[in-house]
Structure formats: C-alpha cells, structure tokens
Amino acid sequence: MPVLLFALWLAFSERITVDVIIVGVIAVALVSLFMYRFSGWSTKKDAQMVARIPAAIAYVFRLIFEVFKANIHMIALVLSDDPNGNIQPRIVAHKTNVKTQGKRVALANSITLTPGTVTVDVMGDVVFVHAIDDHSNKGLSTNPLEKMLENMERNQ
Amino acid sequence: MELFRLIAGTVFLVCGLFIFGVAVIGLFRFRYVLNRVHVAAKCDSLAVMLICIGLMFYAGTLGAILKLLLVIVLVWLANPVASHLICKVEVETNEHLEEECEVEGRP
Structure with a gap:
C-alpha cells in the first residue's frame, strides 16, 4: 500500500x-x-491484495469489454425510431451468489456501469436492478462478471 | 509517429464525442427518469474513457498520461454511485412506480 x-x-x-x-x-x-x-491496514491485507492483482486486472478488462458491448446496444436503442415503444423497463430482484461485502459492491457497481442496467438497491444477497429492456434483462442472468467474482472468491 | 499520434487521438476523441451526442439525444427521447438515467449516466462511462484515451495520445508525457488514467478511474468509480443514488431516491419516493415499469421485487 x-x-x-x-x-x-x-x-x-x-x-x-x-x-x-x-x-x-x-x-x-x-x-x-x-x-x-x-485505520486497520495491515501487511497481511497488503499481501492478499497483491495476490489478487492478476484477477483484478482480468476483471477490469472484461468489464471494459462488457461496457463496450452494452453501449453499442444502447446506442442502437436510442437511435431507433421509437425508443419509448421499444423498451420494456422493469425492476428485477436478482439473487447473487457473491458472498463478501467488497465483491458485492464491485458487482453492484459493474452492473450500474454496464449500460442498460442500474442497481437500485442491495439488500443482503439480493440486488435490485432496473433493466431497460429484455436484452439487458437476459444479459443480467448470464453475467460473466458475476462468474468471475465467484471464481475469485473460490480461489482465495 | 507524430502524425500517427494525431490521427489516433482524433479518432478516439471523435468516437467519444459521438457517444456523448447520442447520450444527449437519448436524454431527450426517453420520458421517464429511470430510463433517462441509463443513457445519461451510462454512455458517459464509455465516452469519458474514449476521450481520455484520445487526450493521452495528444499529451505524450508520462505524467499527463498517468493523471488522465486517474481521471478515468475516478469517473468509473463515481459514475455508478451517482446514478445508483438517483435511482434509489426515485424508486423509494415514487408511489406510482408500477405505472412506469414492471416491478418484480421492491426494496
């Protein structure tokens, strides 16, 4: 640190x-x-953090890729003929298997960063997400970022 | 080399500006707050990144590049928090939320 x-x-x-x-x-x-x-820093935590760096970098690159993909979908949606008719907005209660607090924050922020989905609230292991259309809604249940976070937790 | 930097920087800047333009159009085309948040806050995440990368090509010095990298990190951390708070306030204060969107579960 x-x-x-x-x-x-x-x-x-x-x-x-x-x-x-x-x-x-x-x-x-x-x-x-x-x-x-x-403030609770310790060399042990620092060592843990260094061990996590490769996984974190892979995660960030995957996140950028996902943001790109979702942004293109979003641009197509905005520039379509009737954006208000083409969307199916809904609030979804998404149950997550991610355990630790910090990883849940990362998951909620990644969901918000990817266009098409906004995290409204996190309560325990349920993330309330506002998805703008069915495409984003489907992407939420097969979220590769969540799988990466789960893998990171298992490998610790 | 100089020419390559100029071209690469300009390409990134133009892409970023295009996405910002789309975000502004989307802001006016959607009707409801929660739908607007998607375009308003979200396209920013990509557009700011592209513009900062373009500026990195222009800047050239290591110090400026690192500072622009910090700008990207800050925006990517602050952006979801801000849009999340807007949504949370809207969902918790709007009594007629069901008229605007399907609600499968409510905090």
Whole structure:
C-alpha cells in the first residue's frame, strides 16, 4: 500500500527529482503510519491484495469489454425510431451468489456501469436492478462478471 | 509517429464525442427518469474513457498520461454511485412506480 501511495505521488508531481522524492517519502511514511495504526491496514491485507492483482486486472478488462458491448446496444436503442415503444423497463430482484461485502459492491457497481442496467438497491444477497429492456434483462442472468467474482472468491 | 499520434487521438476523441451526442439525444427521447438515467449516466462511462484515451495520445508525457488514467478511474468509480443514488431516491419516493415499469421485487 505505501508503494501505491508513493507511485500516486510521483504520478501527480510529474517529475522525478531529489526534493520531490524526499517530500514524497516523508508524506507517505506519515500517512501509512497513521493508517496502519488507526485505520486497520495491515501487511497481511497488503499481501492478499497483491495476490489478487492478476484477477483484478482480468476483471477490469472484461468489464471494459462488457461496457463496450452494452453501449453499442444502447446506442442502437436510442437511435431507433421509437425508443419509448421499444423498451420494456422493469425492476428485477436478482439473487447473487457473491458472498463478501467488497465483491458485492464491485458487482453492484459493474452492473450500474454496464449500460442498460442500474442497481437500485442491495439488500443482503439480493440486488435490485432496473433493466431497460429484455436484452439487458437476459444479459443480467448470464453475467460473466458475476462468474468471475465467484471464481475469485473460490480461489482465495 | 507524430502524425500517427494525431490521427489516433482524433479518432478516439471523435468516437467519444459521438457517444456523448447520442447520450444527449437519448436524454431527450426517453420520458421517464429511470430510463433517462441509463443513457445519461451510462454512455458517459464509455465516452469519458474514449476521450481520455484520445487526450493521452495528444499529451505524450508520462505524467499527463498517468493523471488522465486517474481521471478515468475516478469517473468509473463515481459514475455508478451517482446514478445508483438517483435511482434509489426515485424508486423509494415514487408511489406510482408500477405505472412506469414492471416491478418484480421492491426494496
């Protein structure tokens, strides 16, 4: 985690000189000290996070691909003759097998990011989703992103 | 190389602007809030990404590229939260929700 903070600092400062590095190291040390002490960061969690990086990257690329696919459908819908007649909006209660809190947040946000579906609310293991038409509704029940999240959980 | 950067950047920018244009049209063509949220907030996620990629080609320096990457990450995190809150407020306050869409379950 401190490494990530330092990389962020370097990205923001745009140049690598001695004074930038010195100020960065001091600031990162102070912030990480505070967070490790009071905010529940631990090196164990950091190690878990590093182990998850490949799966997370694969997930992000799959998410971008899904967003592309759904966006094209959405554009076709908007530019069709009668958008209000072509849609079948509905609120669906979608039951999910994803267990951990963080992964459920990721799932809800991915559902919202893919056009055609918006997460209205999450209650326990039920995600309430507003789908704009049958196509998005079908895509929801065969969501590859959800399967990826379930796999990630199993492999932990 | 310079020419390639210019062309690639412009292609991405034009694609992003096209999607933004479609989003604006969709905003006016749909009637109901929950349908509008789909186009208003959603096409943004892709359009902002395409525009930022186009700007990355223009910028060229590593610092600017990393900052634009952070812009994409921030938008992709903030966008679903914002549209989710709009929907939640609409669903929880609208008493005649059934007239607008089929409701299979309600929070």
